[in-house]
Amino acid sequence: MKPVRLAVWIGASIFFCAWQRIQATRLSFELEQRRRAVLEAKSRNSYLRLELQNLHSPESLAASARQHLGMLPPTADSLIVLGENHPRKNTGPTLLSWLAPSLRP
Amino acid sequence: MLKTRLHLCAALSLFCTVPLGARLTQLQVLQHRALSAIAESRVERQTVELIPRGRILDRNGEVLAESLPSWSAFLDPSALKHPEREAPRLAAALGLDRRTVALKAKRASRFVWLKQKLTPEEVARLRALKMEGVGLLADERRYNPNGELALNLLGGVGADGRGLAGLELSFDSKLRGKAQTIDLVRDGLGKTMTDSMPRRSDPPADLVLSLDRSVQHYAEAALKTAVERYRPAWASILVQDPRSGDILAMASHPRDPLRNPAIEQAFEPGSTFKAVSMAAVLEEGVAAFDEKIDCSGPWEVVPRVFIRDHEPSGPLSLEEIMSRSSNIGIAKLALRLGADRFHRAVRAFGFGTKTALGLPGESGGLLQSPASKGRLALANNAFGQGLAVTPLQLLGAYSALANGGSLLEPRLVLSSEGGRRPAEETTGVPVRRVASEDTVRRIVRMLEAVVERGTGISAQIPGYSVAGKTGTSQKLDPERRRYSTVHYVASFAGFIPAKQPRLTIVVVIDSPKGQYYGAEVAAPVFATLGRQLLALKGIPPERPLAVRWSSAPKRL
Numbered sequence: 001m002k003p004v005r006l007a008v009w010i011g012a013s014i015f016f017c018a019w020q021r022i023q024a025t026r027l028s029f030e031l032e033q034r035r036r037a038v039l040e041a042k043s044r045n046s047y048l049r050l051e052l053q054n055l056h057s058p059e060s061l062a063a064s065a066r067q068h069l070g071m072l073p074p075t076a077d078s079l080i081v082l083g084e085n086h087p088r089k090n091t092g093p094t095l096l097s098w099l100a101p102s103l104r105p
Numbered sequence: 106m107l108k109t110r111l112h113l114c115a116a117l118s119l120f121c122t123v124p125l126g127a128r129l130t131q132l133q134v135l136q137h138r139a140l141s142a143i144a145e146s147r148v149e150r151q152t153v154e155l156i157p158r159g160r161i162l163d164r165n166g167e168v169l170a171e172s173l174p175s176w177s178a179f180l181d182p183s184a185l186k187h188p189e190r191e192a193p194r195l196a197a198a199l200g201l202d203r204r205t206v207a208l209k210a211k212r213a214s215r216f217v218w219l220k221q222k223l224t225p226e227e228v229a230r231l232r233a234l235k236m237e238g239v240g241l242l243a244d245e246r247r248y249n250p251n252g253e254l255a256l257n258l259l260g261g262v263g264a265d266g267r268g269l270a271g272l273e274l275s276f277d278s279k280l281r282g283k284a285q286t287i288d289l290v291r292d293g294l295g296k297t298m299t300d301s302m303p304r305r306s307d308p309p310a311d312l313v314l315s316l317d318r319s320v321q322h323y324a325e326a327a328l329k330t331a332v333e334r335y336r337p338a339w340a341s342i343l344v345q346d347p348r349s350g351d352i353l354a355m356a357s358h359p360r361d362p363l364r365n366p367a368i369e370q371a372f373e374p375g376s377t378f379k380a381v382s383m384a385a386v387l388e389e390g391v392a393a394f395d396e397k398i399d400c401s402g403p404w405e406v407v408p409r410v411f412i413r414d415h416e417p418s419g420p421l422s423l424e425e426i427m428s429r430s431s432n433i434g435i436a437k438l439a440l441r442l443g444a445d446r447f448h449r450a451v452r453a454f455g456f457g458t459k460t461a462l463g464l465p466g467e468s469g470g471l472l473q474s475p476a477s478k479g480r481l482a483l484a485n486n487a488f489g490q491g492l493a494v495t496p497l498q499l500l501g502a503y504s505a506l507a508n509g510g511s512l513l514e515p516r517l518v519l520s521s522e523g524g525r526r527p528a529e530e531t532t533g534v535p536v537r538r539v540a541s542e543d544t545v546r547r548i549v550r551m552l553e554a555v556v557e558r559g560t561g562i563s564a565q566i567p568g569y570s571v572a573g574k575t576g577t578s579q580k581l582d583p584e585r586r587r588y589s590t591v592h593y594v595a596s597f598a599g600f601i602p603a604k605q606p607r608l609t610i611v612v613v614i615d616s617p618k619g620q621y622y623g624a625e626v627a628a629p630v631f632a633t634l635g636r637q638l639l640a641l642k643g644i645p646p647e648r649p650l651a652v653r654w655s656s657a658p659k660r661l
Contacts, residue, residue, distance in 0.1 A: 028298035032289070035299070043174045047225055053168050053250035058322035073637065
């Protein structure tokens with residue numbers, strides 16, 4: 001091999017090694033930055049999840065239902081059972097029975 | 106001539122190179138170690154990352170306690186260039202008092218805590234300042250997303266991340282977070298990169314409890330109402346699934362992470378204990394089911410000591426003794442049984458020994474040995490005076506009656522290895538059989554009679570069969586060494602539906618103000634909570650409810 005060609009090869013190899021080293025360092029810094037970003041995002045996600053759990057807690061839901069919707073827990077006399085002898089059961093035409101004749105082909 | 110010039114050039118070159126070579130040798134060879142150490146100390150850094158403490162979940166996977174990464178800020182006052190200008194900025198970023206920060210900035214020390222347990226927003230604001238002398242240390246913070254729900258049971262965690270009380274203490278070694286050190290390399294601009302990737306470390310296991318967050322919420326709401334009304338010294342409500350022994354709720358007053366009256370507080374159970382005494386009587390066959398016992402009083406149990414019933418009665422059947430809560434009747438039956446057999450039966454129901462829960466501070470209650478038990482002590486024990494039990498033990502005894510006579514280990518932790526157990530599993534771990542099925546059937550019938558037409562009428566739940574017993578016990582006055590006539594413990598223990606029990610509930614209210622009878626104070630709490638839990642669990646009514654015809658507007 002001619003000395004000039006050899007010198008070029010050596011020079012190119014040195015340049016490649018240096019470039020590779022710089023790239024590795026740059027990527028390492030980037031990797032660390034990403035790792036930190038992931039950790040911070042995970043942490044942020046945890047806090048948001050906690051906030052969601054806070055909002056879903058029975059106490060929080062009960063307070064919201066009471067304040068914003070005016071809801072109350074049912075009491076014993078809140079339940080109305082329509083039994084067989086209910087006066088309003090089967091006494092009078094329903095909307096469907098009224099419409100039935102006009103719906104027939 | 107040419108040769109001379111060449112020699113001159115060579116000499117000049119050597120003259121420059123030799124000192125350079127010597128200096129290089131000095132730096133690279135002679136001072137290599139010292140200089141390398143200095144360089145490394147300026148370039149290499151170590152950081153600590155925390156794997157947070159394990160979570161505590163309820164039986165449905167809802168989070169009861171969770172640790173999140175947090176940070177604590179510190180200050181090196183000597184590194185501040187203009188403390189008078191930088192202190193107000195720091196105070197604003199951290200939401201601290203300006204004067205406090207200014208004083209800290211003037212301290213001679215090189216390390217001062219600025220604020221611990223920072224929020225992510227505070228951390229972001231602090232980082233944005235990019236201030237010399239201010240640092241952040243990784244930390245963790247324990248949160249309870251449901252506020253103070255189950256606080257007495259969960260316990261607390263100290264500033265160092267270690268469990269201080271309750272479940273946090275019992276399972277500290279499994280829950281505790283870990284710290285891992287990571288080597289970093291820093292460049293001249295302060296940017297860092299990992300020198301070696303951190304080893305993956307397994308996070309601590311989650312603790313899955315048998316508790317049901319919704320049941321706990323209802324129990325605490327019922328307890329809060331009772332506490333506001335009766336202002337007791339302490340109170341507890343426990344809910345258990347009698348088929349599996351799973352504790353579904355454990356609510357206590359006062360709310361204190363360091364105290365859990367439900368397991369620590371032993372009290373004289375009063376008449377709620379009569380179910381246990383009667384079970385022993387029936388199991389040993391010392392009285393026939395249809396036998397009548399003379400309960401007219403006052404009855405002189407030993408010379409000059411009388412036992413009275415709260416309302417005078419004549420001959421009563423065993424069922425009437427229970428429904429009218431006759432002290433005389435149950436005392437006479439216990440005396441027939443004798444101290445040995447009574448003591449054995451009581452211990453079989455789990456009284457006098459700690460449960461297998463393994464929570465710190467649990468009391469085993471207080472039982473007198475049969476040898477030291479005289480006639481009076483045995484008579485008193487029969488109606489729940491002169492012995493002490495914990496609310497948890499009473500719960501276990503009533504669950505044994507509810508499930509057909511098998512005492513089960515109370516279960517609070519479904520998994521401490523992070524795995525989830527199916528919430529619908531209904532098999533329990535039996536400790537022993539406490540009574541035959543026939544005896545238990547009769548006791549359940551008696552307890553139903555208590556609620557249908559006896560002292561426990563206020564525990565009725567429309568549409569459902571309820572089995573239970575009221576209790577009103579006098580408290581011992583330590584100063585007078587006699588039973589107090591002012592302080593009582595009101596209680597109610599029972600299970601619903603009585604035919605196919607799904608829930609055992611114990612309500613204990615110590616020293617209520619105003620009213621004090623178990624029937625007036627504890628039984629209504631049982632009924633309110635029972636109705637809510639039956640609806641929550643979707644357990645349909647056993648019989649038609651009393652119908653209230655709708656008074657809805659006629660025009661729709």
